[in-house]
Amino acid sequence: MSEQSPMAYDSKIEGNIIFTRVDAAINWMRSNSLWPMPMGLACCAIELMATGAARFDISRFGAEVMRFSPRQSDVMIVAGTVTYKMALSVKRIWDQMPEPKWCIAMGACASSGGMYRSYAVLQGIDHLIPVDVYISGCPPRPEALLDGLMKLQQKIMTEPALKDQKKALFEKV
């Protein structure tokens, strides 16, 4: 295993036993099974679908389980133009997602309003919800979305999973 790896594991020495920190193990599980909430609002959603299809196959990164219920989702992929008419609905769906949750702003429109400098379009979803990864492109190619997903996985791996979020439980255990 490389030095960046969160776990030192050598099957020849350790067999089926892995030594690691709880944080790292939980982060490893979380980052490799991200269930996306596909918030497809415009043409970026087509690229999101392409990313999920056979050629690019988002399941290689454990994020193929598109959940249309926010209560089962981990990461909201905002794919497309967020109009003001839609904005509070996106916010509401985000609020219904359980912690821990992450957000990917896919494409120029979701990141900054894009080419729609107009009365009808929210100038970036980060006006309403916190964004972890911004992906450039109009629309981004599937490779870009996969790269964004890998960036998010790296970010999750560096977060203190248990120490901050379940402190009481952690101390009890």
Place this chain on the structure above:
Amino acid sequence: MTPADAAAKIAVEFPSAIKDQTPFRGELTLRLEADALRNVCQFAKDRLAFDYLIDISAVDHFGDEPRFEVVYELSSISHHAHLRLKISVSEDACEAPTVSDIWPTADWHEREVYDLMGIRFANHPDLRRILMWEGYPYHPLRKDFPLEGKPTDAPGIAFSEVAPLAGGPFVTVPTTGTTQVREPRARHAGDAVHPPQFIEEP
């Protein structure tokens, strides 16, 4: 039956309805008295077989009087004919007669015109906004509405803010001039439509 035949029949049936006729590139436009619109439309549908209303749109001649113009695009599928009807609507009245009982498709077209241009349609069965949300106070396709929008808030439904335009909107000018002349510049409502300095060759 050609559009010209249709126009002639309308002129016979309603002698005072047509203000003028404009043929352009094979298309005929009739400018009508607003009072006669409904009768002409009913006649065009029932007797002239204009069974398909393609679209209703509106034009804002900001600064002129009457300010608005409502445009009806009629089509006859059996005769392969196209006819355009226009009426003028003043800013004070801001009201046009509905044709949604003649062509049911006019229902949503008229709601769109009402939503974006603010022209009400008398006797429309359900005159609500169709694109913007209920409670939005403006009509954004009017020329005096800024492209960047205005801040609004309808709690729990939607809000809107002013978009950063960085000095824009930047608009090209239709001219035969060079690219340098045509290049996009900031223009705003109330500017002359074709400022002379943009038209002349450098």
